[in-house]
Amino acid sequence: xxxxIASVMLFFNEYETVSERAMxxxxxxxxxxxxxxxxxxxxxxxxxxxxxxxxxxxxIFGILLAALAAQFVVDGVRNAFGIA
Numbered sequence: 065x066x067x068x069i070a071s072v073m074l075f076f077n078e079y080e081t082v083s084e085r086a087m088x089x090x091x092x093x094x095x096x097x098x099x100x101x102x103x104x105x106x107x108x109x110x111x112x113x114x115x116x117x118x119x120x121x122x123x124i125f126g127i128l129l130a131a132l133a134a135q136f137v138v139d140g141v142r143n144a145f146g147i148a
Contacts, residue, residue, distance in 0.1 A: 072088065
């Protein structure tokens with residue numbers, strides 16, 4: 065997303081030599097490759113886990129997503145009104 069792009073741009077500004085920038089790009093490429101492998105294996109992993117574990121993980125990630133959303137709202141209100 066936009067945050068990832070901003071992070072890569074930040075690292076590109078911090079690291080100026082070609083080898084340093086190549087390492088940043090290698091890290092991005094490795095991350096993309098791992099995500100591709102995880103997405104391609106998602107069906108297999110889901111079948112191995114079974115419905116009980118999949119349901120449990122769905123609930124846990126739902127709670128984490130709700131907590132993140134609440135924190136974003138709190139941070140937004142604080143920044144909008146200048147609250148410390």
